[in-house]
Amino acid sequence: MATAVANSSGFKVDVTDRGLSRNLPQRLGKALWLPMLAMAVMAFPAGVILGAVRADAIATGGSESTIAALGHAIPAVNFIGFASVFAAITFAIGRILGEFRVGGGRVQEATHAKVKTLKMPATGKAMIVGMMMAMMTIVAAVVLHFVAASSIAGGSTYALNHSEQWSFWLEGGRRAGIGLYLLSITLGLASIVEVVRFQAIRIHELPGESGTVRAA
Amino acid sequence: MAISLEVRPDVGADFRAQSKSRTAGLVVGVIGLMLVMVALIGNIVAGNGSGADAARIGAWTFGLTTAGFGVLKAGIALTLVGILARLWFRVDGLKHALPALKPATTAPPVVRASEVGTPFGKAVVSNDEPKPLFIHRMAKSLWLPMLAMGVMAVLAGFIVSLVQAGEVRSDPQFATQLSAWVQGLQFLGEGFILSGISFLLGTILGSLRKGSGEVQKASGVTFKTLKMPVTGKLFVALMMAGMMLAIGQFVAYVAVSTLSDPQTIASYFAWLGPVREAALGLLLSGIVLALATIAKVLGFQFSRVTEIVSVGH
Numbered sequence: 196m197a198t199a200v201a202n203s204s205g206f207k208v209d210v211t212d213r214g215l216s217r218n219l220p221q222r223l224g225k226a227l228w229l230p231m232l233a234m235a236v237m238a239f240p241a242g243v244i245l246g247a248v249r250a251d252a253i254a255t256g257g258s259e260s261t262i263a264a265l266g267h268a269i270p271a272v273n274f275i276g277f278a279s280v281f282a283a284i285t286f287a288i289g290r291i292l293g294e295f296r297v298g299g300g301r302v303q304e305a306t307h308a309k310v311k312t313l314k315m316p317a318t319g320k321a322m323i324v325g326m327m328m329a330m331m332t333i334v335a336a337v338v339l340h341f342v343a344a345s346s347i348a349g350g351s352t353y354a355l356n357h358s359e360q361w362s363f364w365l366e367g368g369r370r371a372g373i374g375l376y377l378l379s380i381t382l383g384l385a386s387i388v389e390v391v392r393f394q395a396i397r398i399h400e401l402p403g404e405s406g407t408v409r410a411a
Numbered sequence: 412m413a414i415s416l417e418v419r420p421d422v423g424a425d426f427r428a429q430s431k432s433r434t435a436g437l438v439v440g441v442i443g444l445m446l447v448m449v450a451l452i453g454n455i456v457a458g459n460g461s462g463a464d465a466a467r468i469g470a471w472t473f474g475l476t477t478a479g480f481g482v483l484k485a486g487i488a489l490t491l492v493g494i495l496a497r498l499w500f501r502v503d504g505l506k507h508a509l510p511a512l513k514p515a516t517t518a519p520p521v522v523r524a525s526e527v528g529t530p531f532g533k534a535v536v537s538n539d540e541p542k543p544l545f546i547h548r549m550a551k552s553l554w555l556p557m558l559a560m561g562v563m564a565v566l567a568g569f570i571v572s573l574v575q576a577g578e579v580r581s582d583p584q585f586a587t588q589l590s591a592w593v594q595g596l597q598f599l600g601e602g603f604i605l606s607g608i609s610f611l612l613g614t615i616l617g618s619l620r621k622g623s624g625e626v627q628k629a630s631g632v633t634f635k636t637l638k639m640p641v642t643g644k645l646f647v648a649l650m651m652a653g654m655m656l657a658i659g660q661f662v663a664y665v666a667v668s669t670l671s672d673p674q675t676i677a678s679y680f681a682w683l684g685p686v687r688e689a690a691l692g693l694l695l696s697g698i699v700l701a702l703a704t705i706a707k708v709l710g711f712q713f714s715r716v717t718e719i720v721s722v723g724h
Contacts, residue, residue: 229703242689367450370450
């Protein structure tokens with residue numbers, strides 16, 4: 196299959212004889228959106244249950260270390276949920292972009308015109324980088340929350356005394372991760388806008404290309 | 412000036428032009444992230460402080476972070492508006508091009524509407540253009556009011572958090588009561604914003620359905636419309652459950668703000684925190700399913716357009 200890179204109506208495109216298949220991020224998106232969603236759906240109820248346990252411990256005068264340890268475990272579990280659900284959203288966006296890529300190629304192929312496929316926009320690349328950074332930030336915060344929780348539960352006085360300080364730091368970190376995720380999602384959606392703009396322009400070009408006009 | 416909630420561009424609008432909504436969405440998103448980063452610095456400072464100082468900083472950083480999330484989500488909504496407008500340009504392009512691209516054949520007449528299986532799920536074949544579903548009409552009417560209410564609630568909560576930060580030293584009990592209001596208001600606002608985004612996604616699904624009808628009508632072919640996938644039905648259920656929980660947590664926080672015993676308040680705060688986050692989790696899970704539904708509908712539509720170009724009907 197001959198592939199060339201060209202400029203078309205101000206877009207960088209791959210020109211091929213046949214439609215292209217999904218690229219790696221889009222294949223990942225198609226495969227992973229559902230497992231990620233399933234993980235999120237399990238994490239949030241677990242957080243609610245742990246929250247109820249901690250509330251009961253506070254109400255009944257439970258031990259300080261149990262309350263503090265749960266105070267770290269609960270956000271850790273909840274943020275596994277958030278990391279998963281935001282990953283699922285990002286993967287679902289990748290899946291949509293994959294439908295545009297494959298579907299757009301098939302339609303052009305059916306018209307016997309050269310197939311032009313938009314190269315990944317800068318916003319698409321930024322989405323992938325942003326998502327990875329966000330995921331790493333949240334996972335790091337979750338791991339540190341679990342480390343703090345297990346140290347406190349294990350009887351460390353040092354950990355108990357520093358519990359509130361660590362909570363402040365980790366809260367800032369995991370929220371920064373969520374912020375990065377939200378921006379990555381915006382970047383992914385911005386890529387969809389660009390892809391649809393390209394396809395709207397390309398559709399107008401098709402009747403004038405090659406010998407595809409069959410009936411008026 | 413009336414706002415068209417369908418976001419359909421005017422006839423003759425330039426389909427080649429860059430999307431202003433997209434640019435605005437990205438700018439608003441970056442501003443939102445900057446607010447979150449300012450709060451992160453505040454959190455680091457709070458962690459190094461102690462007692463009332465840490466509580467004071469913790470109060471306003473909570474309000475600022477949640478406001479930053481609200482701004483980021485508003486950026487997402489603006490970008491979705493850009494997608495909606497672009498999809499209409501795509502519909503207009505297909506209406507213009509498809510009659511010229513398809514072979515001059517005619518389909519056997521459809522006696523009555525029937526269902527056919529496709530790789531994307533069941534589709535209805537009929538002579539009539541598909542009508543908008545109730546959920547699509549509701550989504551089109553509600554996305555903007557929901558977003559507006561959400562942004563207002565999140566900003567109101569941020570202002571209350573500033574007042575709370577000022578009261579931490581002078582009146583700690585009042586500050587605790589205000590803290591309940593901040594959390595309740597801001598997470599209600601977040602819930603409204605996510606509902607607004609969900610309704611925008613519903614509006615996109617509605618425009619895909621309506622646009623598909625228009626394109627098939629312009630091409631003079633029978634109408635094939637994908638039936639609502641399971642993911643679409645689950646999306647509506649999760650969104651409603653999430654919204655109800657978001658309202659429920661707000662009511663509970665308001666009730667907690669009337670209490671005076673610190674131990675009881677701390678106990679309620681302990682379980683309300685995960686509950687309010689579960690509300691957002693439900694709404695976000697619904698959004699995932701809405702996006703998956705959009706992907707499925709797009710796959711079906713590309714397959715239908717390919718069929719029309721190849722077979723002619």
